[in-house]
Amino acid sequence: MKIQVLGPLSAAVNGMSIVPTAAKPRQILALLALYPGRVVPVPTLMEEVWGTELPQSSLTTLQTYILQLRRRLGTAMGPGVPGAAKDVLATRHGGYLLQVPSDAVDVHEYERLVAEAQQAADEGEDERASAGYREALGLWEGSALVDVRVGPILAIEVMRLEESRLVTRERRIDADLRLGRHVEVIAELTDLIARHPQHEGLHSQAMVALYRSGRQATALDVYQRLRRRLIEELGVEPAPQLQRLHQAMLAVDPRLDVLSGPRRSSTFDLYAA
Numbered sequence: 001m002k003i004q005v006l007g008p009l010s011a012a013v014n015g016m017s018i019v020p021t022a023a024k025p026r027q028i029l030a031l032l033a034l035y036p037g038r039v040v041p042v043p044t045l046m047e048e049v050w051g052t053e054l055p056q057s058s059l060t061t062l063q064t065y066i067l068q069l070r071r072r073l074g075t076a077m078g079p080g081v082p083g084a085a086k087d088v089l090a091t092r093h094g095g096y097l098l099q100v101p102s103d104a105v106d107v108h109e110y111e112r113l114v115a116e117a118q119q120a121a122d123e124g125e126d127e128r129a130s131a132g133y134r135e136a137l138g139l140w141e142g143s144a145l146v147d148v149r150v151g152p153i154l155a156i157e158v159m160r161l162e163e164s165r166l167v168t169r170e171r172r173i174d175a176d177l178r179l180g181r182h183v184e185v186i187a188e189l190t191d192l193i194a195r196h197p198q199h200e201g202l203h204s205q206a207m208v209a210l211y212r213s214g215r216q217a218t219a220l221d222v223y224q225r226l227r228r229r230l231i232e233e234l235g236v237e238p239a240p241q242l243q244r245l246h247q248a249m250l251a252v253d254p255r256l257d258v259l260s261g262p263r264r265s266s267t268f269d270l271y272a273a
Helices: 023-034 042-050 058-077 084-088 106-122 126-137 152-178 182-195 200-212 216-234 240-250
Strands: 002-004 010-013 089-092 095-098
Touching: 010 058, 023 042, 023 058, 023 095, 023 152, 042 058, 042 095, 042 152, 058 084, 058 089, 084 089, 106 126, 106 152, 126 152, 152 182, 152 200, 182 200, 200 216, 200 240, 216 240
Parallel strands: none
Antiparallel strands: 002 010, 089 095
16 A cells, blocks of 8 residues: 555555545545554544534444445455455554554655655765755655645644645755755745745745855845844844844855855854854
8 A cells, every 4th residue: 555645645555546535534544644553543533523523423424434444445455355454444442543554655754764864964964965855855746635624633734744844845955055056946945935934044045045146135135024024023033043144144254155064053053152
């Protein structure tokens, strides 16, 4: 079985999709897929599907959804495999679990690749780190579970995954900046700061990329626009790191031109106290 949650929900056995068309069974399959080999308690499944106001028939209806998923599994697995669907989508005391290897689900492959890339970054191997982050991000085919109606449990999981995706992009860009790829990341950062207009880390990366590309005035303008937005919307000044980065650009600090060095910090922390 191969399951994808980093984008539209996809789950296939022997090349045949087992993803139901109905919204609630899709939610159940998605939630089980996020925890392969782990029991998801019945109350958790119910909260995801119905929230806190459970219908009287919720337990019976949940069992019906599980049976529907097992039928789809059984059809895809083919005849002559007695009990196989029940073994894959198994009932346990108090809940259900999807008995598949964790690497059958793309999110676990993504997390493994990110961890390997982070280790490479920690060891100062920026080329390997950048390639590893890029490979991990390449598993994404859109927003997580973009075609699944999410309840309170899946909403938290989707938020966590999207935050992880953004952090991974930041770390990949940090590695690229240390490798001197400032021109190559400008377009990506322009899009990112438009999508995340209060994200100071992304703005610091955009400022450095522009400055190192000979566009000091544009880099300073990025800072001023962020500062105005933070003051108008939140009533706060940019973080001290960003203020010091701005002052360094005004002073044409030669340290800004250093692409690599013994400090494996993020771009945002170039001028940390």
